[in-house]
Protein backbone atom coordinates (compact mmCIF):
# COMPACT_ATOMS: atom_id res chain seq x y z
CA UNK A 1 0.00 0.00 0.00
CA UNK A 2 1.50 3.31 -0.97
CA UNK A 3 1.98 5.78 1.81
CA UNK A 4 -0.81 8.35 1.32
CA UNK A 5 1.36 10.93 3.04
CA UNK A 6 3.98 10.75 0.32
CA UNK A 7 3.23 13.42 -2.24
CA UNK A 8 3.78 12.82 -5.91
CA UNK A 9 7.01 13.97 -7.43
CA UNK A 10 7.08 17.64 -8.41
CA UNK A 11 6.32 18.18 -12.08
CA UNK A 12 9.25 17.76 -14.42
CA UNK A 13 10.06 19.58 -17.63
CA UNK A 14 9.85 17.38 -20.70
CA UNK A 15 12.92 17.99 -22.83
CA UNK A 16 11.74 19.89 -25.92
CA UNK A 17 14.07 17.88 -28.15
CA UNK A 18 13.24 14.45 -26.77
CA UNK A 19 9.91 13.46 -25.16
CA UNK A 20 11.64 10.48 -23.50
CA UNK A 21 13.58 12.84 -21.24
CA UNK A 22 12.06 14.32 -18.08
CA UNK A 23 14.08 16.82 -16.06
CA UNK A 24 13.71 18.31 -12.60
CA UNK A 25 16.22 21.06 -13.24
CA UNK A 26 16.02 22.70 -9.82
CA UNK A 27 17.36 19.55 -8.14
CA UNK A 28 19.51 18.15 -10.96
CA UNK A 29 17.43 15.07 -11.61
CA UNK A 30 16.86 13.55 -15.05
CA UNK A 31 14.85 10.48 -16.04
CA UNK A 32 15.32 9.05 -19.52
CA UNK A 33 12.57 6.64 -20.52
CA UNK A 34 13.31 3.69 -22.83
CA UNK A 35 17.03 4.17 -22.43
CA UNK A 36 17.61 0.51 -23.27
CA UNK A 37 15.62 -1.76 -25.56
CA UNK A 38 13.62 -4.79 -24.48
CA UNK A 39 16.26 -6.99 -26.14
CA UNK A 40 19.03 -5.34 -24.09
CA UNK A 41 16.93 -5.75 -20.96
CA UNK A 42 16.44 -9.47 -21.64
CA UNK A 43 20.19 -9.89 -22.20
CA UNK A 44 20.97 -8.18 -18.90
CA UNK A 45 18.52 -10.28 -16.92
CA UNK A 46 19.86 -13.48 -18.49
CA UNK A 47 23.47 -12.44 -17.79
CA UNK A 48 22.67 -11.66 -14.16
CA UNK A 49 21.14 -15.07 -13.55
CA UNK A 50 23.79 -16.91 -15.51
CA UNK A 51 26.15 -15.65 -12.82
CA UNK A 52 23.68 -16.13 -9.97
CA UNK A 53 20.60 -18.29 -10.55
CA UNK A 54 18.92 -17.29 -7.29
CA UNK A 55 15.64 -15.43 -7.47
CA UNK A 56 13.72 -16.92 -4.58
CA UNK A 57 15.26 -15.20 -1.58
CA UNK A 58 14.21 -11.99 0.05
CA UNK A 59 17.48 -10.11 -0.03
CA UNK A 60 18.99 -7.92 -2.67
CA UNK A 61 21.67 -9.64 -4.74
CA UNK A 62 24.58 -7.63 -6.13
CA UNK A 63 27.27 -8.09 -8.75
CA UNK A 64 30.16 -5.64 -9.02
CA UNK A 65 32.08 -4.65 -12.13
CA UNK A 66 34.82 -2.18 -12.89
CA UNK A 67 36.95 -0.67 -10.10
CA UNK A 68 36.06 -1.92 -6.67
CA UNK A 69 35.97 0.30 -3.64
CA UNK A 70 38.94 -0.03 -1.29
CA UNK A 71 37.93 0.38 2.34
CA UNK A 72 41.48 0.95 3.51
CA UNK A 73 42.17 3.93 1.26
CA UNK A 74 38.58 5.01 0.69
CA UNK A 75 39.48 5.14 -2.94
CA UNK A 76 39.42 2.98 -5.98
CA UNK A 77 41.27 -0.28 -5.76
CA UNK A 78 43.57 -0.42 -8.76
CA UNK A 79 44.27 -4.08 -8.06
CA UNK A 80 40.65 -5.10 -7.72
CA UNK A 81 38.94 -4.69 -11.04
CA UNK A 82 36.31 -6.94 -12.57
CA UNK A 83 35.99 -6.66 -16.35
CA UNK A 84 32.94 -4.71 -17.42
CA UNK A 85 30.50 -6.93 -19.33
CA UNK A 86 29.64 -6.15 -22.93
CA UNK A 87 25.99 -5.49 -22.06
CA UNK A 88 27.21 -2.50 -20.02
CA UNK A 89 29.89 -1.37 -22.49
CA UNK A 90 27.19 -1.30 -25.16
CA UNK A 91 25.20 1.58 -23.69
CA UNK A 92 28.05 3.74 -22.35
CA UNK A 93 28.22 5.80 -25.58
CA UNK A 94 24.54 6.67 -25.05
CA UNK A 95 24.95 8.11 -21.55
CA UNK A 96 23.96 11.78 -21.47
CA UNK A 97 27.29 12.92 -20.00
CA UNK A 98 30.22 11.86 -22.17
CA UNK A 99 32.93 14.09 -20.64
CA UNK A 100 33.45 11.43 -17.96
CA UNK A 101 32.08 7.92 -17.95
CA UNK A 102 31.34 5.62 -15.04
CA UNK A 103 33.93 3.01 -14.15
CA UNK A 104 32.21 1.35 -11.20
CA UNK A 105 29.05 -0.66 -11.74
CA UNK A 106 26.79 -2.44 -9.26
CA UNK A 107 24.11 -4.63 -10.77
CA UNK A 108 21.43 -5.46 -8.26
CA UNK A 109 18.43 -7.74 -8.19
CA UNK A 110 15.63 -6.72 -5.85
CA UNK A 111 13.30 -9.63 -5.13
CA UNK A 112 9.62 -8.60 -4.91
CA UNK A 113 9.01 -6.71 -1.68
CA UNK A 114 12.62 -5.69 -1.09
CA UNK A 115 14.05 -2.18 -1.12
CA UNK A 116 17.05 -0.10 -0.12
CA UNK A 117 17.04 2.27 2.87
CA UNK A 118 17.22 6.02 2.27
CA UNK A 119 20.82 7.09 1.84
CA UNK A 120 23.17 9.59 0.26
CA UNK A 121 25.85 8.01 -1.91
CA UNK A 122 29.35 8.93 -0.76
CA UNK A 123 30.27 12.39 -2.04
CA UNK A 124 34.02 12.58 -2.05
CA UNK A 125 35.02 9.38 -3.78
CA UNK A 126 32.85 9.61 -6.86
CA UNK A 127 32.31 12.22 -9.53
CA UNK A 128 29.08 14.17 -9.51
CA UNK A 129 26.85 12.20 -11.87
CA UNK A 130 25.30 9.05 -10.45
CA UNK A 131 23.25 6.80 -12.68
CA UNK A 132 20.65 4.18 -11.96
CA UNK A 133 19.40 2.05 -14.81
CA UNK A 134 16.19 0.20 -13.97
CA UNK A 135 15.04 -2.99 -15.65
CA UNK A 136 12.76 -5.96 -15.06
CA UNK A 137 9.93 -3.93 -13.53
CA UNK A 138 9.05 -0.43 -12.34
CA UNK A 139 9.55 0.73 -8.78
CA UNK A 140 8.97 4.03 -6.99
CA UNK A 141 12.08 5.71 -5.62
CA UNK A 142 11.62 7.98 -2.62
CA UNK A 143 13.51 11.27 -2.51
CA UNK A 144 13.79 13.56 0.47
CA UNK A 145 15.86 16.65 1.16
CA UNK A 146 18.28 15.70 3.91
CA UNK A 147 18.12 17.47 7.26
CA UNK A 148 19.54 17.50 10.78
CA UNK A 149 18.37 13.95 11.48
CA UNK A 150 20.36 12.66 8.55
CA UNK A 151 23.43 14.64 9.59
CA UNK A 152 23.19 13.23 13.08
CA UNK A 153 22.80 9.68 11.83
CA UNK A 154 25.83 9.99 9.60
CA UNK A 155 27.84 10.90 12.69
CA UNK A 156 26.64 7.99 14.76
CA UNK A 157 28.61 4.79 15.24
CA UNK A 158 27.66 2.18 12.72
CA UNK A 159 25.49 -0.70 13.72
CA UNK A 160 27.21 -3.02 11.29
CA UNK A 161 30.63 -2.89 9.76
CA UNK A 162 30.90 -3.71 6.13
CA UNK A 163 28.54 -6.61 6.42
CA UNK A 164 27.39 -7.82 3.10
CA UNK A 165 24.53 -10.00 2.08
CA UNK A 166 25.81 -9.84 -1.45
CA UNK A 167 25.53 -12.94 -3.47
CA UNK A 168 28.67 -13.66 -5.24
CA UNK A 169 31.28 -11.02 -5.05
CA UNK A 170 34.30 -10.52 -2.94
CA UNK A 171 33.82 -6.79 -2.67
CA UNK A 172 31.12 -5.50 -0.38
CA UNK A 173 30.90 -2.07 -1.82
CA UNK A 174 27.66 -0.30 -1.88
CA UNK A 175 29.49 3.00 -1.57
CA UNK A 176 26.58 4.66 0.05
CA UNK A 177 26.13 6.38 3.36
CA UNK A 178 22.95 5.05 4.90
CA UNK A 179 21.30 7.86 6.74
CA UNK A 180 17.98 6.61 7.93
CA UNK A 181 16.15 3.45 8.75
CA UNK A 182 12.50 2.75 8.30
CA UNK A 183 12.32 2.37 12.07
CA UNK A 184 12.67 5.76 13.66
CA UNK A 185 15.02 5.95 16.60
CA UNK A 186 14.19 8.09 19.59
CA UNK A 187 16.64 10.69 18.39
CA UNK A 188 14.90 11.31 15.11
CA UNK A 189 12.44 13.70 16.55
CA UNK A 190 13.20 16.71 14.38
CA UNK A 191 10.87 17.47 11.55
CA UNK A 192 11.95 16.01 8.22
CA UNK A 193 11.46 17.56 4.84
CA UNK A 194 8.59 15.98 2.89
CA UNK A 195 9.55 13.04 0.75
CA UNK A 196 8.16 12.26 -2.68
CA UNK A 197 8.13 9.25 -4.94
CA UNK A 198 9.28 9.02 -8.50
CA UNK A 199 8.32 5.93 -10.47
CA UNK A 200 11.35 4.47 -12.22
CA UNK A 201 9.95 2.50 -15.16
CA UNK A 202 11.69 -0.57 -16.52
CA UNK A 203 14.41 0.37 -19.04
CA UNK A 204 14.68 3.94 -17.72
CA UNK A 205 17.88 5.72 -16.74
CA UNK A 206 17.93 8.04 -13.73
CA UNK A 207 20.70 10.64 -13.52
CA UNK A 208 21.36 12.37 -10.22
CA UNK A 209 23.44 15.55 -10.18
CA UNK A 210 23.49 18.70 -8.05
CA UNK A 211 21.06 18.77 -5.10
CA UNK A 212 19.53 15.38 -5.89
CA UNK A 213 23.01 13.85 -5.79
CA UNK A 214 24.48 15.71 -2.82
CA UNK A 215 21.62 16.90 -0.66
CA UNK A 216 18.77 14.45 -1.06
CA UNK A 217 18.39 10.96 0.26
CA UNK A 218 17.08 8.34 -2.12
CA UNK A 219 15.73 4.91 -1.30
CA UNK A 220 13.16 2.28 -2.16
CA UNK A 221 10.57 1.16 0.37
CA UNK A 222 10.39 -2.56 0.94
CA UNK A 223 6.76 -3.41 0.24
CA UNK A 224 4.71 -5.96 -1.65
CA UNK A 225 2.55 -3.58 -3.68
CA UNK A 226 2.83 -0.14 -5.19
CA UNK A 227 0.20 2.26 -6.38
CA UNK A 228 0.99 3.03 -10.00
CA UNK A 229 -1.32 5.39 -11.89
CA UNK A 230 -3.92 4.91 -9.18
CA UNK A 231 -3.86 1.11 -9.38
CA UNK A 232 -2.49 -1.25 -6.77
CA UNK A 233 0.17 -3.32 -8.49
CA UNK A 234 2.01 -6.33 -7.08
CA UNK A 235 5.70 -5.57 -7.01
CA UNK A 236 7.81 -7.82 -9.23
CA UNK A 237 11.52 -8.54 -9.26
CA UNK A 238 13.48 -5.47 -10.24
CA UNK A 239 17.05 -5.01 -11.41
CA UNK A 240 19.21 -1.94 -11.49
CA UNK A 241 22.70 -0.92 -12.47
CA UNK A 242 24.15 1.81 -10.28
CA UNK A 243 27.00 3.56 -12.06
CA UNK A 244 29.62 5.82 -10.55
CA UNK A 245 32.92 7.37 -11.62
CA UNK A 246 35.69 6.80 -9.09
CA UNK A 247 37.73 9.86 -8.14
CA UNK A 248 41.47 9.46 -7.72
CA UNK A 249 44.31 11.43 -6.10
CA UNK A 250 43.70 15.15 -5.89
CA UNK A 251 40.19 14.81 -7.28
CA UNK A 252 39.03 13.15 -4.08
CA UNK A 253 37.00 15.55 -1.98
CA UNK A 254 33.80 17.52 -1.95
CA UNK A 255 32.81 21.16 -1.58
CA UNK A 256 29.06 20.68 -1.88
CA UNK A 257 26.44 22.84 -0.24
CA UNK A 258 25.27 20.01 2.03
CA UNK A 259 27.94 19.59 4.72
CA UNK A 260 25.54 17.74 7.01
CA UNK A 261 25.55 14.67 4.77
CA UNK A 262 28.99 15.12 3.19
CA UNK A 263 31.57 12.48 4.06
CA UNK A 264 34.40 14.89 3.20
CA UNK A 265 33.15 17.42 5.78
CA UNK A 266 32.66 14.69 8.38
CA UNK A 267 36.24 13.59 7.80
CA UNK A 268 37.41 17.19 8.24
CA UNK A 269 35.47 17.40 11.50
CA UNK A 270 37.26 14.30 12.67
CA UNK A 271 40.65 15.65 11.66
CA UNK A 272 39.96 18.89 13.52
CA UNK A 273 39.12 16.77 16.53
CA UNK A 274 35.74 18.36 16.88
CA UNK A 275 33.94 15.06 16.90
CA UNK A 276 32.82 13.90 20.29
CA UNK A 277 32.58 10.23 21.05
CA UNK A 278 28.82 10.59 20.84
CA UNK A 279 29.07 12.03 17.34
CA UNK A 280 31.87 9.80 16.11
CA UNK A 281 31.74 10.04 12.35
CA UNK A 282 31.25 6.90 10.37
CA UNK A 283 33.96 6.87 7.81
CA UNK A 284 33.65 3.34 6.66
CA UNK A 285 30.97 2.25 4.29
CA UNK A 286 28.64 -0.63 4.24
CA UNK A 287 25.84 -2.11 2.34
CA UNK A 288 22.40 -0.72 2.90
Ligand SMILES: O=C(O)CCC(=O)C(=O)O
Nearest residue numbers: 108116121132176240242
Ligand atom coordinates in the same frame (compact mmCIF):
# COMPACT_ATOMS: atom_id res chain seq x y z
O1 LIG B 1 18.54 0.41 -7.27
C1 LIG B 1 18.64 1.60 -7.50
O2 LIG B 1 18.03 2.14 -8.43
C2 LIG B 1 19.47 2.50 -6.65
C3 LIG B 1 20.51 1.81 -5.82
C4 LIG B 1 21.29 2.79 -5.03
O3 LIG B 1 20.81 3.81 -4.64
C5 LIG B 1 22.69 2.53 -4.72
O4 LIG B 1 23.19 1.44 -5.02
O5 LIG B 1 23.34 3.43 -4.17
Ligand SMILES: [Fe+2]
Nearest residue numbers: 120121176218
Ligand atom coordinates in the same frame (compact mmCIF):
# COMPACT_ATOMS: atom_id res chain seq x y z
FE1 LIG C 1 22.29 5.20 -3.98
